[in-house]
Every structure is written in structure tokens, then in C-alpha cells.
Amino acid sequence: MAKPRKVIVTCAVTGAIHTPSMSPHLPVTAAEIAEAAIGAAEAGAAIVHLHARDPRDGRPDQTPEAFAPFLGVIKQASDCVVNITTGGAPTMTVEERVRPAEHHRPEVASLNMGSMNFGLFPMLKRFPDLEHEWERDYVGNKNIIFNNSFGQIEYILTTLLPLGTRFEFECYDTAHLYNLKYFLDAGLVKPPLFIQTVFGLMGGIGAHPDDVMHMKRTADRLFGDTYIWSVLGAGKNQLPIAAMAAAMGGNLRVGLEDSLWIGPGKLARSNAEQVAKARQIVEGLGLQLATPDEAREALALKG
Ligand code: KMH
Ligand code: ZN
Numbered sequence: 001m002a003k004p005r006k007v008i009v010t011c012a013v014t015g016a017i018h019t020p021s022m023s024p025h026l027p028v029t030a031a032e033i034a035e036a037a038i039g040a041a042e043a044g045a046a047i048v049h050l051h052a053r054d055p056r057d058g059r060p061d062q063t064p065e066a067f068a069p070f071l072g073v074i075k076q077a078s079d080c081v082v083n084i085t086t087g088g089a090p091t092m093t094v095e096e097r098v099r100p101a102e103h104h105r106p107e108v109a110s111l112n113m114g115s116m117n118f119g120l121f122p123m124l125k126r127f128p129d130l131e132h133e134w135e136r137d138y139v140g141n142k143n144i145i146f147n148n149s150f151g152q153i154e155y156i157l158t159t160l161l162p163l164g165t166r167f168e169f170e171c172y173d174t175a176h177l178y179n180l181k182y183f184l185d186a187g188l189v190k191p192p193l194f195i196q197t198v199f200g201l202m203g204g205i206g207a208h209p210d211d212v213m214h215m216k217r218t219a220d221r222l223f224g225d226t227y228i229w230s231v232l233g234a235g236k237n238q239l240p241i242a243a244m245a246a247a248m249g250g251n252l253r254v255g256l257e258d259s260l261w262i263g264p265g266k267l268a269r270s271n272a273e274q275v276a277k278a279r280q281i282v283e284g285l286g287l288q289l290a291t292p293d294e295a296r297e298a299l300a301l302k303g
Contacts, residue, residue, distance in 0.1 A: 006287070006290035007246060007252060007290060008046050008230065008251040008252075008295045008299075009045045009046060009251070009253070009290075010045060010046070010049055010083065010168070010251070010252070010253040010254075011040035011041075011045035011274070011275050012051075012256075012257035012258055013040060013048060013049070013255050013256060013257065013271045014028070014033055015085075015257025016088060016089035017120060017258075018257070018260055019130060019135040020057075020135070021127070022130070024267075025267060025270060026256055027271070028058045029053075030052075030055065030070040033070040036272075039271060040255065041074075041078040041292075042272065043273075043276050044275050044278070044279045045271075045275045046290050046291060047083050047292070048081070048082060049083040049110065049168065049253070050082065050084055050085065051085045051088070051257065052070070052100070053066070057134065060092070062085075062092055062097055064100045066100075068104070071104055079292050082107060082108070083107070083108035083109065084101040084109050085100075086112070086160075087110050090144050090145070090146035091138070094147065094152040097156075101165060102163070105164070107165065107302055107303070108165065108167065108194070109165050110167070110196075111156055111168065111170065112146065112153075112170045112176075113169055113170060113171050113172075113177075113179045113180050114179050115145060116145070116172055116173070117145060117202070118201075118202075120140075121139060121140055121141070121202075122202055150179070153183065154183075154188065158188075161188075164302040165302075166299060166302070167193075168194050168196045169194060170198055171195055171196065171215070172205060173204050174214065174215060174218045177195070177215070177222055177223075178222070180193065180195070181222045191227065192226060192299060192300055193223060194228050195219055195223070195230065196231070196232060196253060197212075197216070197229065197230070197231050198231075199211055199231065199234065200234040200235060200241070207233050209244060212231065212241065212248075216248065216250075228298055228299060229250045229251065230252065231250050231252060232252075232254075233258070234259065235261065236259070236264070237259075239277060243281050246281050246282055247285055251290075252281075252282070254271075254275055254277070254278045255274060256268060256274070
């Protein structure tokens with residue numbers, strides 16, 4: 001009998017998109033981020049994708065020192081794969097963004113594969129009463145451009161490749177897949193490529209099933225069987241996109257970075273709660289979750 005497919009679940013526990021007054025459950029302090037990541041791993045996430053925040057007001061903080069306290073606690077408590085963001089927040093310089101991964105040398109770092117508009121402002125409808133001025137300025141800004149030029153991508157690659165770090169290639173539209181193909185052909189990235197296709201973020205591709213099909217078909221054509229496909233759906237798209245992709249052979253990313261919700265109008269109380277939902281989808285399809293070591297093997301990580 002054929003063995004059930006193993007699905008890699010990543011949990012992105014806090015990110016830089018949502019702000020603290022949107023949800024009391026968003027992890028902000030190092031202790032909260034550690035607890036959230038460990039809880040997500042216990043619920044079945046093989047990989048945790050991590051950002052840090054300034055505990056004083058919850059702003060994204062991309063200093064290596066902000067990551068150190070929770071990285072230590074997570075390592076002690078769990079063998080999950082650690083993935084450190086190089087996206088940081090779209091308002092940061094690329095030099096700033098790469099520093100935590102350069103310093104802490106994780107098994108995986110995110111790598112955003114193209115520049116784009118970044119529209120957080122649709123969230124103002126849902127959250128018209130953001131508490132702090134910085135939150136209102138940040139979320140309400142209609143001029144955010146997330147810079148990921150070819151030169152900046154190359155800079156992140158050449159900084160982290162010698163450290164043995166591999167990548168979660170974040171692709172928000174088909175052009176980003178073509179950009180990744182350029183780096184593959186140039187020999188700067190090596191298979192298996194872990195491609196995180198992102199749906200429903202304003203400035204990127206939408207979250208219609210046709211969008212998912214189009215990204216998947218394009219990736220299949222460009223990369224054949226040399227890539228591992230994962231999906232994340234922003235906001236209310238999180239679980240529908242996860243269910244669709246799980247049935248189509250994909251791997252899943254959930255977490256409060258990508259969505260604050262567990263159901264219509266219902267805030268998720270933890271990252272682990274979303275991982276548990278992802279687990280239900282996977283197991284409901286007769287599939288199994290990959291362990292951290294199975295994810296390491298599939299993605300050729302340094303371990
Ligand atoms: N916030 C996600 C849509 C990164 O950290 O590199 C994309 C992300 C970026 O995870
Ligand atoms: Zn992120």
C-alpha cells in the first residue's frame with residue numbers, strides 16, 4: 001500500500017503585518033513569541049517562521065538581539081526547524097533585514113522574490129480604532145513599497161548561502177516565480193526549492209482557486225519536480241487556500257502573521273489553534289504531518 005503523503009506545516013507566529021491592538025493574542029514579547037512557537041510545534045508545525053517585536057509597543061524589531069531570547073528558549077524546548085525572516089517589515093532596509101539571519105544562522109530564512117506594493121490599509125476597515133499612533137501610521141500608509149530588487153535578493157543570498165542557510169522563497173505573484181528561475185539558472189540557488197506561494201495580500205496575486213492553479217501550473221512548468229510547494233493565504237483566505245492546496249499536493253503555512261482569525265469574525269486564541277485546524281485538514285484528507293526531521297530531509301536542510 002502506498003504510504004500517505006507527509007505535509008510540512010509552517011507556522012508564522014507573529015510577523016510584521018498585524019499590530020498589537022488588532023488582537024490580544026498576537027505574540028509580542030520574547031516570552032510570548034517563544035511560547036507561541038513551542039505551542040505551534042507541539043500542535044504539529046515542523047517549521048516556525050519568526051519575526052521579533054519591540055516589547056515596549058509591539059513594533060517590528062529586526063535587531064539580532066531582539067531574536068536571541070526566544071531563539072534560545074525554542075531550541076531548548078523543541079526540535080522544530082527555525083526559519084528567520086529576511087522580510088522584516090517593508091519599511092526596513094535590506095541590510096537591516098538580513099542581520100538576524102546572518103547573526104543566528106538558522107536552517108531556513110525567508111527570501112522575498114520581488115518588489116511590490118504592500119497594502120495593509122484594507123485592514124483599517126476591520127480595525128478602525130487602532131490604539132497607537134504608530135499602528136495607524138503604519139497600517140494606513142498607502143505608499144508602502146516592499147523592496148526586493150534583483151540586487152537586494154542577490155545580497156541576501158550571498159550573505160546567507162555561505163552559512164548553510166536555505167530558503168523559503170516567498171512568491172506573491174507569477175513574476176516572482178520567474179525571478180526565482182533566473183536565480184536557479186544563474187546557479188545561485190539549488191534545488192529542492194521551498195516555494196511559499198502567497199495569496200490574497202493586497203499588492204500580490206488574489207486568492208481565487210484560479211490564482212492558485214495558475215501559480216502551481218507556472219511553478220510546475222518552471223521547476224518540474226525540483227521544488228516543494230507550500231501555500232499561505234492572507235486573512236480569511238488562510239484555511240480555504242490551505243484546504244485546496246493540501247488536496248493538490250501542497251504544504252501549508254498558517255499562523256497569526258498571515259491571519260488573526262480561526263473562523264468568520266472569530267479571533268484565533270493562539271497560533272497552535274490554527275496549526276490544529278491545518279492538522280484536521282491534512283488528516284481529514286488521509287495525509288500525515290511531516291515531523292521536523294522529515295521536513296529537514298525533504299528540504300535538504302543542514303540540521
Ligand atoms: N508576511 C508574509 C505575507 C517575510 O517574513 O519574509 C510574508 C513574509 C515575509 O513572511
Ligand atoms: Zn514573515
